[in-house]
Amino acid sequence: MAPSIFPTSAENFADMEGKHLIVVANRLPITITKDASGEYHFKMSSGGLVSALSGFKKSLSFTWIGWPGFYIPPKDRAYVDKRLMEEYSCQAVYLDDDVAEGHYNGFSNSILWPLFHYHPGEMNFDEENWLMYRQANFRFAETVRSQITPGSMVWVQDYHLMLLPMILRGLVDGSSGGEYQKQELTKIAEAAKFTGSSPFVGKFSWVSSSATLIGFHTYDYARHFLSSCTRILGLPTMPNGVEFEGRLAHVGTFPIGIEPASFIKNLEKESVKSRIAQLEQRFNGVKVIVGVDRLDYIKGVPQKLHALELFLTQHPEWIGKVVLVQLAVPSRQDVEDYQNLRSTVNELVGRINGRFGTVEFMPIHFMHKSLGFDELCALYAISDVCLVTSTRDGMNLVSYEYIACQQARQGAMILSEFAGAAQSLNGSIVVNPWDPQQVADAIHEAVTMDTETRAENHRKLFKYVNKYSAAFWGTSFIKEMSKLKQDDVDKEGQAELKPKNDEGAGSELVGGQVPTPQVALGRIIVSHTLRLTLGAMRWLFHMIIPYLRWFSRT
Template identity: 40%
Template sequence: MESIEDTHNSQNNLILQTSGIKNSYDSTVPSRLERLLRERELRKSSKSQNANEGIRDGNKDSNVFGNGNELCLSDGDRRAREGELIEGLAVSSLTNGFERQDGRLQRQRLLVVANRLPVSAVRKGEDSWNLEVSVGGLVSALLGVNEFEANWIGWAGVNVTDEIGQRSLTEALAEKRCIPVFLDQELVHQYYNGYCNNILWPLFHYLPLPQEDRLATTRSFQSQFAAYKEANQMFADVVNEHYQECDVVWCHDYHLMFLPKCLKEYNSEMKVGWFLHTPFPSSEIHRTLPSRSELLRAVLAADLVGFHTYDYARHFVSACTRILGLEGTPEGVEDQGQLTRVAAFPIGIDSDRFIRALELPAVKYHIKELQERFAGRKVMLGVDRLDMIKGIPQKILAFEKFLEENPDWRDKVVLLQIAVPTRTDVPEYQKLTCQVHEIVGRINGRFGTLTAVPIHHLVCLLLLNNMNKLLILMDICISWCSLF
């Protein structure tokens, strides 16, 4: 397995590759050796300039990613970058968009575009808002990206229809380097609950599409797909409004598969990357999706397409070759001379956040309290989103089977299952919640005593400090979902 440092380097390299990528084959592209030599000279020039003049920006305001440092590569990043160049994975990140005409290096901005902003907004008055940092795997992963001045564009999670509310929320989010996209309630229902979570999410996890009569399904799919494209266009409008020359636009996840195409229609020179945070299914599964070709071509408009694993990247290339009839290459997908690079970039978390939290007095106190409560018992921990693909019912039933076959362990082991609620307004998820509660209640009634129960099942959002307590306490981790 890759270390946390490796995964953070992978995330940073994804951005760097996007910023330096060419979107077509060019006979003037230098050889690998020439690119390495040019990068070394630029690096020397940058060091000299930093020593004599200093190019650090005076803006020290904090943001959701870090401290807004100047664009610079650490020694580890440079070594990783040079290694990638030697392997021919990318053009030098310092040769396209980083250097101004006067030869000086300019700071490069990163525009992160995701369905949701990294903060949750709660309205307190006509023109006042309360903002809290959201929990989620995407937010946690991007906390480790700090080489860029980053701005986040996304939906604020609330329906704001009045002009005063939109203006005040925009101003409040600007302090967090966030830019809102305002989607109305009906569009969110069709785009997010409909096409994203009812069609794309299940299919990408190898679940069949909803079974309805053919006519109703066609109408439903068509209206939801139209809403999906409309929402993606609204994201593109906001990105284009705030885009500056040499910005890198980093689009995230299955919610925004149409966004690369929309952005390139605005500006063909815009550097666009797209990263998927779910599996990408095999071509046999993907071909069952209505509008599959349209979605694939929209993603291929990006300069760089990233996935968690090599298998997901391979499935994407296979879908493009088998469904669209395009040519797959070792570097990506080629369409009439236009090359979209496809690669795997394992993602990681900021482990230092967890380590620092362990030193807090309140955390230490509660760790001791929990250790005393579960003394003499093995603790099994599961942390999952309450989602159909996470297998929570199957896990709990397997634990019941273990207790049946091993009666000596009934008073010696406890399962702590944390289920983080998600998509609570979707009927299928509501049914799943009821099903899990029924199974837990039956098992606790069967094997529990007056003083102890075998399963502690909590449906709640789990804060970072509480997670650290459980990580220290547990003996076995039987599932883990990155939520921080």
């Protein structure tokens, strides 16, 4: 039998012994393939959410629900279901190809992704894609409903499933098979027709309030969500939640992390050590700046290149002494906007290399591909500076990965103020990527930084990254969810708004520490002892307020 997707941890959370956690994400943590003979093969995938939940293996029973990644014919589904459940505690949600395409690429990535990353101009609403998104969320909700047992906790992950809490609540509460929810979703679609674009997405804050706990990466994101609930929907809010239909939807801050131990351990491999030595010889006498980004318009790769060009123009003494190794991982290559972005980046790389390069030296080493884990760790380890210039990023874990690999070199970290990680990584040089002069100055500061300053900055950075890991994130979220007791539900099955003076894991991080909350937490639980959690959302709702004035009149 294959090993569980949730590794065993020595830590035992006795207060959650025997509880059932249902994790719902767009994709299963299993890679399923079908060979030419029709045989299915299953392989565990890696991911932050799997690592985050590893500590609960002994105390919780798990079920992971998600899409398998491709269409599986009905005749094969019983076999796939049996393998997934028996070997991996997983349940697949089966979607037709048109539904999967409309849900993921048509709506999630073409509407919600640009909207939540301050790129409303990239949106193009298509009602058919909205219907596919809605249909997929209903399909997920029906699958989740079949797995629920009394006392289950349901963790809903990310923006692909924003409708699920409301739909699932309707199904579990038995409100005419979710007819009320279907009517409300129809109203949202009608609003989209009325406005002619995507302002209806503001209603998602209302839909999300059907959850019991809503988790965000940073304090600012949580504050923006609560502001939207008040300004757009007129819902009463407090610092730790929003009141919705007599219930308190609790809102908390849960910054995600990585598992630094996996990077540190990998650097000890002989093959990685050998590769590090090769790269150090190749770049001997040269300061290496590393950039690792998906080739996405939110990652600010053109802004990074403009800043490097300005730096070399203003500091010609560094020509031949500084090199940018930029890894641009291919992303959505069939989308025109991304094709245009690649053309822009290629043109900039060619121009800068042509202007400052020589026969022996090129200032930019550009790779449009993915790298294996060993090569990536080696690249992080030999770099003197990591440069992140995202124009908007939920967290940006590349910065965490770089810090984890810098125990020996203790390189400098330049980080965009628009990345969520900038609120946590004290010791970074924080910049505005839209200001090329500021970024160019930061590059100069980083490559000229003295050893003592680099060491002190790295000490603070590594302390934070090592403490607030992916496992800490998952532990904080589940522990916060477990505080919501049945005692906080009144006799009619409605949640009471009773403040408690408990310390919550979902708190604003200040200087790498989790302070005691300044506000009391409200404990609630919904009927049927079902707990709904909507986790790790990168929802910047405040940016859509100008587009949502119409809803204040509905």
